[in-house]
Amino acid sequence: xxxxxxxxxxxxxxxxxxxxxxxxxxxxxxxxxxxxxxxxxxxxxxxxxxxxxxxxxxxxxxxxxxxxxxxxxxxxxxxxxxxxxxxxxxxxxxxxxxxxxxxxxxxxxxxxxxxxxxxxxxxxxxxxxxxxxxxxxxxxxxxxxxxxxxxxxxxxxxxxxxxxxxxxxxxxxxxxxxxxxxxxxxxxxxxxxxxxxx
Amino acid sequence: xxxxxxxxxxxxxxxxxxxxxxxxxxxxxxxxxxxxxxxxxxxxxxxxxxxxxxxxxxxxxxxxxxxxxxxxxxxxxxxxxxxxxxxxxxxxxxxxxxxxxxxxxxxxxxxxxxxxxxxxxxxxxxxxxxxxxxxxxxxxx
Numbered sequence: 001x002x003x004x005x006x007x008x009x010x011x012x013x014x015x016x017x018x019x020x021x022x023x024x025x026x027x028x029x030x031x032x033x034x035x036x037x038x039x040x041x042x043x044x045x046x047x048x049x050x051x052x053x054x055x056x057x058x059x060x061x062x063x064x065x066x067x068x069x070x071x072x073x074x075x076x077x078x079x080x081x082x083x084x085x086x087x088x089x090x091x092x093x094x095x096x097x098x099x100x101x102x103x104x105x106x107x108x109x110x111x112x113x114x115x116x117x118x119x120x121x122x123x124x125x126x127x128x129x130x131x132x133x134x135x136x137x138x139x140x141x142x143x144x145x146x147x148x149x150x151x152x153x154x155x156x157x158x159x160x161x162x163x164x165x166x167x168x169x170x171x172x173x174x175x176x177x178x179x180x181x182x183x184x185x186x187x188x189x190x191x192x193x194x195x196x197x198x
Numbered sequence: 199x200x201x202x203x204x205x206x207x208x209x210x211x212x213x214x215x216x217x218x219x220x221x222x223x224x225x226x227x228x229x230x231x232x233x234x235x236x237x238x239x240x241x242x243x244x245x246x247x248x249x250x251x252x253x254x255x256x257x258x259x260x261x262x263x264x265x266x267x268x269x270x271x272x273x274x275x276x277x278x279x280x281x282x283x284x285x286x287x288x289x290x291x292x293x294x295x296x297x298x299x300x301x302x303x304x305x306x307x308x309x310x311x312x313x314x315x316x317x318x319x320x321x322x323x324x325x326x327x328x329x330x331x332x333x334x335x336x337x338x339x
Contacts, residue, residue: 015268022261030256044257051264056271130247149248177209184240 003067007058022051025068028151029075035146036079038131046082050075065160072151072161076143083135133183141176148173199223204234208241 001009001020009017026047033046054074061070134142140162147158155173159166199220204227210216211224228235257263 016265018268019261019265022264026256026261030254031252034251034254038251040254043254044260047256048260048264048267051260052267052271055264055268126243126247127251130244133244150252180244181237181240184244185237 004063007061007063007067010055010058018055021067025071026051028068029071031150032072032075032146033079035134035150036076036083036142038127038134042082046075046078049082050078053078069157069161072147076146076161080139080143129184133180136183137176137179141172141179144169144172145176145180199227201227201231201234204228204231205237208238212241212245 003021003024006017006020010021029050030043030047033050034040034043037043037046050071054071057074061067134145137145143162144158147153147161148155153161155166155169159169162169164172204224207216207220207224211221216224228238
């Protein structure tokens with residue numbers, strides 16, 4: 001059953017068929033959201049929000065692009081909206097996470113199970129370090145780099161999602177990488193000690 | 199290799215797509231140049247963090263939660279499926295309610311005792327039957 005057939009069935013009242021679309025696209029949406037928010041719990045919340053939003057707007061999907069492209073756009077917009085409208089909450093959450101008050105460290109850190117508390121702290125710092133650098137990028141660069149690095153999408157697909165040319169995507173990614181390196185370098189001495197010299 | 203060339207080719211090197219001669223030159227430069235070495239380590243670390251994030255799996259109950267939430271929601275701009283829900287059902291409910299009220303009133307009336315007393319005007323009620331003259335007497339006259 002193709003995506004279009006599933007969508008048609010849902011619009012005709014077979015709500016249960018929406019499960020098929022979610023099973024297929026959940027990892028994609030989750031990864032994209034994670035690329036913007038960096039915390040698993042936040043990415044889970046956003047993924048849920050994206051699928052509810054997509055369901056309610058399903059009749060607006062005209063099939064002119066792939067369903068995944070449409071879904072990527074919703075995920076990106078939802079993620080950026082979340083970041084824009086909950087700055088205060090994010091800052092509060094950040095400090096709560098640092099203090100370890102609300103979350104289990106196992107949930108916070110994004111690496112495989114850490115071995116000791118020191119390792120936990122280092123990995124947390126690494127995650128925040130990268131997250132802050134990505135957040136500092138202009139939105140268009142952030143979109144391009146997240147779709148490239150987190151979703152491993154080719155430039156052609158990124159161009160379609162962002163509705164720009166492939167050349168523009170390449171330029172955005174190059175600028176994003178350059179800015180990211182500069183941003184990461186400015187606060188990197190402590191971080192890179194964990195990576196051995198070549 | 200100089201620093202500019204090193205920076206330009208670092209991504210290709212990390213992706214393993216740099217030609218072997220360039221790879222050797224770049225590795226040699228990284229060993230000698232502190233700034234490029236630092237840049238290389240930053241890039242490795244950033245890629246490692248992204249890689250670890252990508253390994254995370256979404257909540258296994260997320261689909262069930264979404265299915266429960268969309269259970270009562272409508273798809274905006276799509277009305278034809280819900281004609282029954284939106285128009286016919288409220289109309290039928292109103293009609294049923296009206297019918298139930300009417301039926302209740304009817305049943306209620308049936309259960310009341312039959313009252314045959316008619317309302318008698320006050321002037322007639324004052325008339326004493328016993329003192330009235332017989333109609334026969336009046337007809338004889």
